[in-house]
Amino acid sequence: MKRWRRLAALSLASVVLVACSGQRPVAVSEKSSDPTTPVVGGKLVYGLSADAAGFNPVTDQFAAQSYSMATTIIEPLVSVDVNGDWKPYLAESLTPNKKSDEWTITVRSGISFSDGTPLTGEVVKANLEAQKASPLNNAVLAPVSSFELVDPKTVKVKLKQPWVAFPYYLAAQIGMIVPPSSLKDPRGASQKPVGTGPFTFQEYVPDSRFVVAKNANYWRKGLPYLTQIEFRILPDSQTRAQTLEAGQLDAMGTSRDEDITKFGALKDAFTVQRSQGMAVAEYMFMLNTAVKPFDDIRVRRALAHAMDRKAVISTLRGGLTKEADGPWSKDSKWYAEGGGYPEYDLAKATALVKEVEAEKGPIKFEIISTPDPNTMQGIELAQDMWRKAGIEVTIKQADQADLINRAVTGNFAATVWTQFSSPDPDGEYIWMHKGYAGPVGSIALNFTRLKDDKLSQAFDVGRTSPDEATRKQAYATVQQRLRELVPYVFVDHLDTGAVIAKTTVHGIGEHVLPDGEKGLPMTGSPIPYHPFSGVWITQQ
Amino acid sequence: MILLHRLVRLLVVLLVVTFLSYALLGLLPGDPTTQILGLSATEEARAQLRQELGLDQPLLVRYADWLGGLVTGDFGTSYINQVPVAQELAERLPVTLELLVAAQIVALGLAVPVGVAAARRAGGTLDQVLTAMSFALLSTPVFVLGVLLILVFAVTWQVLPATGWTPISVDLGWNITSVLLPAITLGAGQLAVYARLLRTDLIATLQEDYITLARARGLSPRRILWRHALRPSTISLITAVGLNLGALIGGTVIIETLFGLPGIGRLIVDSIFSRDYLTVQGGVVLISVGYVLVNFVVDLVYAAVDPRIRHA
Numbered sequence: 001m002k003r004w005r006r007l008a009a010l011s012l013a014s015v016v017l018v019a020c021s022g023q024r025p026v027a028v029s030e031k032s033s034d035p036t037t038p039v040v041g042g043k044l045v046y047g048l049s050a051d052a053a054g055f056n057p058v059t060d061q062f063a064a065q066s067y068s069m070a071t072t073i074i075e076p077l078v079s080v081d082v083n084g085d086w087k088p089y090l091a092e093s094l095t096p097n098k099k100s101d102e103w104t105i106t107v108r109s110g111i112s113f114s115d116g117t118p119l120t121g122e123v124v125k126a127n128l129e130a131q132k133a134s135p136l137n138n139a140v141l142a143p144v145s146s147f148e149l150v151d152p153k154t155v156k157v158k159l160k161q162p163w164v165a166f167p168y169y170l171a172a173q174i175g176m177i178v179p180p181s182s183l184k185d186p187r188g189a190s191q192k193p194v195g196t197g198p199f200t201f202q203e204y205v206p207d208s209r210f211v212v213a214k215n216a217n218y219w220r221k222g223l224p225y226l227t228q229i230e231f232r233i234l235p236d237s238q239t240r241a242q243t244l245e246a247g248q249l250d251a252m253g254t255s256r257d258e259d260i261t262k263f264g265a266l267k268d269a270f271t272v273q274r275s276q277g278m279a280v281a282e283y284m285f286m287l288n289t290a291v292k293p294f295d296d297i298r299v300r301r302a303l304a305h306a307m308d309r310k311a312v313i314s315t316l317r318g319g320l321t322k323e324a325d326g327p328w329s330k331d332s333k334w335y336a337e338g339g340g341y342p343e344y345d346l347a348k349a350t351a352l353v354k355e356v357e358a359e360k361g362p363i364k365f366e367i368i369s370t371p372d373p374n375t376m377q378g379i380e381l382a383q384d385m386w387r388k389a390g391i392e393v394t395i396k397q398a399d400q401a402d403l404i405n406r407a408v409t410g411n412f413a414a415t416v417w418t419q420f421s422s423p424d425p426d427g428e429y430i431w432m433h434k435g436y437a438g439p440v441g442s443i444a445l446n447f448t449r450l451k452d453d454k455l456s457q458a459f460d461v462g463r464t465s466p467d468e469a470t471r472k473q474a475y476a477t478v479q480q481r482l483r484e485l486v487p488y489v490f491v492d493h494l495d496t497g498a499v500i501a502k503t504t505v506h507g508i509g510e511h512v513l514p515d516g517e518k519g520l521p522m523t524g525s526p527i528p529y530h531p532f533s534g535v536w537i538t539q540q
Numbered sequence: 541m542i543l544l545h546r547l548v549r550l551l552v553v554l555l556v557v558t559f560l561s562y563a564l565l566g567l568l569p570g571d572p573t574t575q576i577l578g579l580s581a582t583e584e585a586r587a588q589l590r591q592e593l594g595l596d597q598p599l600l601v602r603y604a605d606w607l608g609g610l611v612t613g614d615f616g617t618s619y620i621n622q623v624p625v626a627q628e629l630a631e632r633l634p635v636t637l638e639l640l641v642a643a644q645i646v647a648l649g650l651a652v653p654v655g656v657a658a659a660r661r662a663g664g665t666l667d668q669v670l671t672a673m674s675f676a677l678l679s680t681p682v683f684v685l686g687v688l689l690i691l692v693f694a695v696t697w698q699v700l701p702a703t704g705w706t707p708i709s710v711d712l713g714w715n716i717t718s719v720l721l722p723a724i725t726l727g728a729g730q731l732a733v734y735a736r737l738l739r740t741d742l743i744a745t746l747q748e749d750y751i752t753l754a755r756a757r758g759l760s761p762r763r764i765l766w767r768h769a770l771r772p773s774t775i776s777l778i779t780a781v782g783l784n785l786g787a788l789i790g791g792t793v794i795i796e797t798l799f800g801l802p803g804i805g806r807l808i809v810d811s812i813f814s815r816d817y818l819t820v821q822g823g824v825v826l827i828s829v830g831y832v833l834v835n836f837v838v839d840l841v842y843a844a845v846d847p848r849i850r851h852a
Binding site: 138238240445 | 568569570571572574575576577578579580581582583585586588589620621622623628631632686687690691694695698701702703704705797798799800801802806807810813814815
């Protein structure tokens with residue numbers, strides 16, 4: 001009996017020891033003596049914070065993590081370069097007519113999908129038509145009147161109005177091209193994506209992992225370097241960081257300032273790439289200007305005057321971010337001074353509150369927040385600052401779906417919000433233009449319900465004028481009006497979105513576009529994404 | 541007869557639980573259209589999608605439709621990813637089941653020797669140390685314990701994976717390593733409860749007359765403890781194992797998120813947030829059936845452990 005017990009114990013111990021013995025075997029890359037010369041081969045294990053809601057760009061809403069995974073397989077017609085300008089990707093060229101109300105897209109030759117179907121003008125037209133018909137994008141593509149096939153390589157996009165920033169929209173989900181088989185079987189394409197990209201689909205286990213393998217017939221010769229990428233879905237930011245530390249991830253996305261500080265200090269072992277420029281979203285408090293008390297501009301300005309942005313940054317972000325006074329950061333070419341954003345001044349805030357109270361009585365409002373601790377911390381900090389100015393704020397918790405629903409229907413007074421990471425200012429058109437502001441209770445994309453003629457005209461000029469100086473002037477007006485009217489109490493530019501990688505991982509944020517220009521290192525919010533075709537790894 | 545009685549009870553439980561969850565989900569503000577279509581969809585697009593999904597129908601009609609489908613084995617299709625709910629549940633169930641079983645093995649496997657050791661010399665140093673450790677485990681939140689275990693076993697010693705999941709079908713060894721830390725984390729709280737219960741019952745049993753008689757007959761303390769006292773002392777423990785299933789399923793939500801496991805708990809929570817009603821309902825049915833079945837098995841085990849129940 002004792003012998004059996006010993007044998008059983010030994011067997012159990014052996015199973016556990018064998019199972020615990022060292023790292024999981026993975027494909028290894030060649031050794032490189034030169035740290036700047038890419039080596040071919042190897043598997044990259046990459047940690048993401050959330051799963052995608054599907055990989056079909058026509059039917060599934062893409063978040064940043066969706067782009068991380070899907071763009072390894074499906075490529076867009078257009079990309080954005082390091083200067084923030086759009087550049088052709090699957091397209092060879094995009095040419096506007098004189099008025100920019102017609103765009104001619106010519107497709108590159110010699111590109112095929114991984115299922116062997118050639119990329120043609122007809123395929124591009126079918127994709128764009130599917131996008132226009134999709135309820136996901138028909139509001140964004142409302143200015144498009146038709147798509148016409150000019151010749152086997154060329155598609156003409158006819159618009160109802162001039163639209164100079166149209167190509168930027170083709171750099172995202174709308175411009176990602178799938179083969180006809182995916183258009184015919186949208187459910188299949190949602191789970192098993194097919195495209196022209198550097199990798200092909202290998203395995204997808206929802207909420208666990210998404211695995212892609214090198215596309216041996218990729219049209220960009222010499223790319224990609226990696227043999228395989230495994231994206232691991234690890235929603236808990238603490239354990240995701242621990243998994244990287246334990247060596248079981250090669251890289252991960254994060255938006256936590258403590259990760260940036262901690263891994264940033266370990267320069268020999270890790271690199272930290274942070275998002276910057278237009279790709280950075282803004283953290284703010286969004287106010288509904290159609291309801292009390294925010295239909296009074298003095299109350300909105302009082303809130304901004306009472307907001308100590310420096311205190312928020314030092315308390316919540318470890319001092320890593322910069323104060324925001326508008327939707328675009330100072331390192332963007334679109335940033336412009338002017339308008340006089342209400343600086344932190346408690347005396348001014350209190351004076352405005354007293355002035356309003358003398359006319360209308362005490363100022364009270366409810367602010368909505370998701371229940372997660374980080375968001376709540378920010379709200380409570382703001383609540384305390386506003387209370388000091390004499391404004392009574394109650395916090396109501398709502399889950400993400402409820403919060404968004406309230407924002408869309410205008411059923412809120414104030415809420416915490418993060419937005420504005422489009423590569424071109426025109427990307428914010430539908431969120432701020434008066435044409436998208438509806439009465440409370442109806443669905444409207446201009447959530448603040450601010451109907452300002454000057455701001456809307458400036459957005460129209462920015463959309464229709466091909467002259468960059470004119471556009472810059474127009475968007476300067478947008479920023480000026482936002483600072484004057486304060487539909488948003490801006491706090492900071494959330495550039496804590498970062499990708500942290502082992503030093504053995506190279507090429508993150510250093511990709512080159514097909515025509516040789518340097519690509520935009522990273523984009524997306526709150527955790528940025530980047531292409532993987534130029535990423536390579538060396539053995540430690 | 542008992543089986544029929546149980547089956548009727550199961551059906552009643554299912555009807556009540558699924559209707560309540562359907563009604564509660566219906567009370568939640570918002571619907572899946574925002575999740576599916578995103579922020580920039582128009583009102584017309586949302587209304588059309590609501591109609592396609594049948595969300596424009598009254599709650600009772602929707603529930604009756606869903607129930608009708610369930611009778612024929614159709615759990616419906618997820619609103620969000622258009623995958624059949626039965627398929628989603630079937631893919632996730634093995635992960636959660638393995639985690640639950642492993643956590644119970646960890647908890648029971650350690651609770652029995654710990655409870656026996658503590659009861660053997662009640663009030664002694666070992667009992668006091670084990671009692672203190674039990675209270676420490678009970679008062680440690682699972683997410684703190686999980687992070688600590690990862691820090692020690694994955695980051696510092698690097699002997700176990702910090703996160704991730706390998707199915708048994710892919711690699712048994714890696715499957716065991718991927719379930720070890722989550723199972724210990726989930727089972728730790730239960731271990732403390734089970735050990736305390738067993739200790740208390742065992743101390744009471746050891747005061748019984750038949751134990752005194754056994755001692756008088758000269759049986760060894762070890763034989764008395766393991767052969768004569770342990771079995772009758774496990775009734776409360778067995779009850780707790782059955783009842784704790786609910787708590788364990790609740791715990792899997794945190795564990796699965798913490799360790800990145802693709803289980804049922806995470807699926808249900810994600811589905812609640814995205815208002816994927818049919819997936820939540822499928823999960824509720826599965827958990828209800830599981831709960832009733834486990835407690836049925838617990839009743840059978842009672843009879844096996846205590847002949848008085850069998851003959852009653």
